[in-house]
Amino acid sequence: MTAPLSSAAVAEACDPQLLDDLVAANRILSHHGVLDAYGHISARDPRSKDRYWISRSMAPALVTAADIIALDLDGNPVRAGETRLFFERVIHGEIYKARPDVMAVLHNHSPSLVPFANSDTRLRPMTGNAAFLGEGAPVFDIRDVDNEGDLNICTRAQGEALARALGGHCLVLLRGHGSVVVGESVRQAVRRAIIAETNARQQIQATMLGPVHFLTASEIEYAKRAKPKDPDRAWQLWKKKALGAG
């Protein structure tokens, strides 16, 4: 377990830009309806990869910089005395352990993803910017671990099983619950979550029109080695709308 740092050391530990992005992410995702009163987004600390930054247990729409705290990968607060912690923080720690490439984790109840979480129809990419969905998002069924419960991911065994279901994917659906999205950065995870919600609505609409033409395998492969063009344009617009022009 990580030894507690002094207050000053912790404050220094969080990069100001990362802190700003994490607060903006909470507000943007709330503004888009991807996060409701629940759900959470974290950022792995780029300088101490065995810890991550996340808000205290609270509604994402209300998060400010003062609410961002550091946890180690077992979910213990780095600064002693923190007690308002998300029940489901194990999601973040176990994914960071299993996926060294992941720098941001987002758990949400994005409304149009739930139908796919409870269906055999896979969520697949409708557009180029949804290529991260690959050949279809996997679905995690908590019954692989527990046969009853409130479907929340609260134990290490549940978190580990979820991380296994995620595998090398960018998004995993949780039956009867929601989804988890990962990214190389906070901004990428936010972008993916917003695109996934739109993609889900469009895929449902398209299903009503007949057989759906998804991205091809080569288009999906291409996206793995290419960067999206100018993703920050969307981030800045979303931030401006969510936080106001002030």
Add this chain to the structure above:
Amino acid sequence: MTAPLSSAAVAEACDPQLLDDLVAANRILSHHGVLDAYGHISARDPRSKDRYWISRSMAPALVTAADIIALDLDGNPVRAGETRLFFERVIHGEIYKARPDVMAVLHNHSPSLVPFANSDTRLRPMTGNAAFLGEGAPVFDIRDVDNEGDLNICTRAQGEALARALGGHCLVLLRGHGSVVVGESVRQAVRRAIIAETNARQQIQATMLGPVHFLTASEIEYAKRAKPKDPDRAWQLWKKKALGAG
């Protein structure tokens, strides 16, 4: 029938926190579109279980603390002279009579519940927080009592039949009309109504994708003995949004 109290006695009778919750509930449900210009929510008086608190007959979006009055379980105003009473208040009284465990009753025309009220497809839980829907919400058909009418629940016979249809459930759909939700508290009834509307939309979407995987029987059973985690977080956020930050 309950004897009228003096004005001061009635004012004292309503717990300030309960009064505050009841006003907030009217605003929150209007803000979410669960209540339109009609519909009503009541709270049984915890200290006088043969009466309940409800607004005068008015649009829920406009309710203030001054509009909350007490009725006995036969729908008579506790304070003499009150005349602006909901036509359908019999819903509340008959359910409180039949269900001693119920402390809050909400009648609404929540838009996405009507399709289920007019269908043989049962409204079933898509997510853990909708487990209160159990194996499917029952549907009350007013034709069990009356073969014609405007489908409103205005007579004691109609109210009793509705309470029987509700049985031990948390939500009953009303054919051609809407729904009634009950709870152990105002906050729980509000929470259930908001979740039910979301669940209905998600179930319709999922139906378009193929067979739907609902909560399992053991997950539904678990929810009967477990408390939801931190439900007040949503209540406080909803209240803030509905009433403004002031």
Add this chain to the structure above:
Amino acid sequence: MTAPLSSAAVAEACDPQLLDDLVAANRILSHHGVLDAYGHISARDPRSKDRYWISRSMAPALVTAADIIALDLDGNPVRAGETRLFFERVIHGEIYKARPDVMAVLHNHSPSLVPFANSDTRLRPMTGNAAFLGEGAPVFDIRDVDNEGDLNICTRAQGEALARALGGHCLVLLRGHGSVVVGESVRQAVRRAIIAETNARQQIQATMLGPVHFLTASEIEYAKRAKPKDPDRAWQLWKKKALGAG
């Protein structure tokens, strides 16, 4: 044709309450998305039944009392010199001629009604307050009169055919175009139009769930002789929201 009145006489001719309702109707219907930049609502003059009040040709969202003018049933302005007249005003005149009971006519492009206008599936009542839809809204096909055109109702022959398609109904759908709603008052026509849009969305949702249970014949018959309970509650709330609290 009605002889032009002096300016003062016309101003006196419009009842202030009717004028207020007509302005509010334009704003409420725009606020609900039932009217877009086009569409119009009129009120027959209760004291001169051969004329009706309607706005000049303009966006309904911008209508004020100063924009309301009187036309005779052939669509001629009562006050000489008015030139900004709706192209489709023949809809109003021909329905007022054919239906002495009608005191308000509304033409709109209410978005969820168009799918029913272009389908063999009839728009039927899902709830008690939609009983005015009867056994299903009729559909007017302008090809009964003209085999080509922009589908607008601009000639007397088109207006007469539309009035015949409406018959004794409260709402007629126009293939490839929208709908016309009538009422005994402005408020009733507005109420019916808002309910029809909601009903259409709910009927489409219910269709996805399986066979739909509509109001029964006896419930539809009942509504013809019974008044709705407290319809002004919705009107006042809608007006407050559309016009602001000022």
Add this chain to the structure above:
Amino acid sequence: MTAPLSSAAVAEACDPQLLDDLVAANRILSHHGVLDAYGHISARDPRSKDRYWISRSMAPALVTAADIIALDLDGNPVRAGETRLFFERVIHGEIYKARPDVMAVLHNHSPSLVPFANSDTRLRPMTGNAAFLGEGAPVFDIRDVDNEGDLNICTRAQGEALARALGGHCLVLLRGHGSVVVGESVRQAVRRAIIAETNARQQIQATMLGPVHFLTASEIEYAKRAKPKDPDRAWQLWKKKALGAG
């Protein structure tokens, strides 16, 4: 390639009304959700038909008159030194080359068009004002040119192929991507894009009700020779809503 003009000459070259329309178009389309953080609209210069006006590469919601620049039909900035150029500007140049009648080009990711872009069901006109969709919008598949990529239109070969797919139509869908709309004016292109989004939603809804009755061939033909009635009414209302009343 066009020789660079002096700064003053370029400023003079853009008609103030056209500049005003182009800025309003960006705002209106953002306000309607037809444009998100990406997408772009251009206007061919009526006095120099080998150039067009378009914003710098930025979010359409933020465009002001100062952001509008001139490009030649090969996508080179008329004023030397401009570097913030849309990656996909080749769409505009190649369509202007292929279609001398076109005076405005709009590329968007209008959400309800994507399901049609990825389906064999053609987008067809539901209402008279959507007659520009003809017998159905064509679909451009970038695989006709490139078997992999991010599906953006960035090369001349891609732009030329897109222009061929558009042919004489007013709107072409882009598989896995969005759409391109053209018009005789900025206002017409905007109008068509907004109508197309509504039409798509209505066609999907109608598909759920059974066989859909689209505009007839003679109605589609009629629209080619007739002007819409009072299209500026919608433009002025949209502009007022998007830009505020100030």
